[in-house]
Amino acid sequence: MSFYIRFLLLIVMVKCTTSVHYKCVQGRESTMRINLDSVKWNYERLISKLPPKHPVMGVVKGNAYGMGAVAVSRTLLRLGAKYLAVAIVDEGVYLRKHGIKAPILVLGYTAAFGQGIDLAIRYSLTLNVFSIEVLNAIQKKVRNSALPVKIHIKVNTGLSRLGIEPDEVVPFVKLIKYGFYPNIEVEGIFSHFGYSDAIEIESLKKYATQQLKIFKKVVGKVREIMNIPIAHIANSNGVEYLGEEAHLDMVRPGSSILGFRSFAKPPLSLSSIVTDVRKPAAGMQIGYRENVTATGNQWIAAVPLGYADGLRPECGDVGRVLIKGTRVPIVSGIMMDQMLVDVTEVYPVAAGEPVVIIGRQGSSEIRLEDIVKMCGGTEYSWASQLSKRIPRVYVKKNRVVYCENDMLTY
Numbered sequence: 001m002s003f004y005i006r007f008l009l010l011i012v013m014v015k016c017t018t019s020v021h022y023k024c025v026q027g028r029e030s031t032m033r034i035n036l037d038s039v040k041w042n043y044e045r046l047i048s049k050l051p052p053k054h055p056v057m058g059v060v061k062g063n064a065y066g067m068g069a070v071a072v073s074r075t076l077l078r079l080g081a082k083y084l085a086v087a088i089v090d091e092g093v094y095l096r097k098h099g100i101k102a103p104i105l106v107l108g109y110t111a112a113f114g115q116g117i118d119l120a121i122r123y124s125l126t127l128n129v130f131s132i133e134v135l136n137a138i139q140k141k142v143r144n145s146a147l148p149v150k151i152h153i154k155v156n157t158g159l160s161r162l163g164i165e166p167d168e169v170v171p172f173v174k175l176i177k178y179g180f181y182p183n184i185e186v187e188g189i190f191s192h193f194g195y196s197d198a199i200e201i202e203s204l205k206k207y208a209t210q211q212l213k214i215f216k217k218v219v220g221k222v223r224e225i226m227n228i229p230i231a232h233i234a235n236s237n238g239v240e241y242l243g244e245e246a247h248l249d250m251v252r253p254g255s256s257i258l259g260f261r262s263f264a265k266p267p268l269s270l271s272s273i274v275t276d277v278r279k280p281a282a283g284m285q286i287g288y289r290e291n292v293t294a295t296g297n298q299w300i301a302a303v304p305l306g307y308a309d310g311l312r313p314e315c316g317d318v319g320r321v322l323i324k325g326t327r328v329p330i331v332s333g334i335m336m337d338q339m340l341v342d343v344t345e346v347y348p349v350a351a352g353e354p355v356v357i358i359g360r361q362g363s364s365e366i367r368l369e370d371i372v373k374m375c376g377g378t379e380y381s382w383a384s385q386l387s388k389r390i391p392r393v394y395v396k397k398n399r400v401v402y403c404e405n406d407m408l409t410y
């Protein structure tokens with residue numbers, strides 16, 4: 001075979017293996033785009049604040065804050081993250097089933113009863129443990145397994161949500177050390193800052209600094225009893241505002257990497273199209289609300305996204321979307337699968353006209369923070385509620401590199 005033919009064959013092979021990712025199958029015209037270059041930019045900004053190679057646990061709970069746990073996890077691991085964190089066992093199993101092999105910590109509660117512990121053992125998930133019942137249940141279930149179950153002990157230092165109180169940690173660790181838990185490996189100890197959404201940075205720093213002090217004291221004491229290699233507490237704000245004091249053995253950020261900070265690049269956009277346009281006669285009802293009636297001069301367009309996709313009903317009277325680069329109002333509430341927008345200002349508009357719900361259109365932009373201003377909620381709550389009904393398309397250097405449409409995966 002000539003060199004030329006071999007070269008051509010090589011190009012065809014490379015194209016075939018990569019083109020799998022380019023085939024985005026979706027039966028609807030609404031799409032979330034996640035710009036992985038922005039995720040990379042945010043991640044690199046974050047690690048520039050850490051010592052070289054400082055371990056990062058990427059928090060990908062809530063479907064990576066709505067952006068798709070599998071693609072985001074793969075991206076973070078490629079960028080150098082050593083650990084991932086999810087909120088519940090099923091999220092960890094989901095990642096394992098998608099081929100993610102990195103260590104995964106379940107940040108939330110896993111019950112002593114039920115199937116959570118069995119699943120965690122089967123899928124090698126690290127568990128957050130802060131009760132003797134759960135500790136005993138793990139030991140009972142793991143005793144015939146070849147590998148120990150790794151646990152991280154959770155300490156409550158001020159969030160008052162989950163965890164052992166600081167003065168109960170030493171007895172708990174002594175119990176593990178001197179009790180009979182041969183199949184449990186205490187790999188880590190952690191806590192969580194309480195003021196992660198604080199707008200007022202000084203109060204965030206003050207409270208978090210107190211929490212950090214308590215945590216470090218506890219870690220110092222337990223390390224006199226047992227070697228627990230990984231202590232971690234710093235979320236995004238911890239890394240951003242507390243400096244190296246809070247880095248400890250690993251940092252545990254989520255939101256700043258995913259663009260939810262003024263200093264970060266937002267990777268997420270959401271777009272759709274107009275499906276129908278009409279000029280209802282004066283007095284005709286618009287949508288389901290009998291008190292919303294047409295003036296006779298309005299052009300109303302339907303957009304096929306609704307609250308079953310995660311758009312919150314609160315936006316129904318005050319929200320805006322971009323059409324032809326102009327912010328046009330949503331009218332008469334958000335329905336399950338559709339919303340109506342008043343396009344009079346930008347008419348003529350026809351079916352197929354692009355609509356941007358989050359992101360840029362021309363020189364105009366609606367960011368998540370604008371949606372929060374218009375409709376309330378928080379940026380995280382908005383993003384993490386965008387449902388799996390919306391296909392996620394991942395973009396690098398303006399090219400689609402991967403797609404995920406959970407509706408069509410079975």
Ligand SMILES: Cc1ncc(COP(=O)(O)O)c(C=O)c1O
Nearest residue numbers: 059107192196235236253254255
């Ligand atoms: C226990 C825990 N650790 C880390 C994080 C990541 O926090 P952030 O998204 O503020 O970086 C969260 C998120 O809420 C969390 O619940």
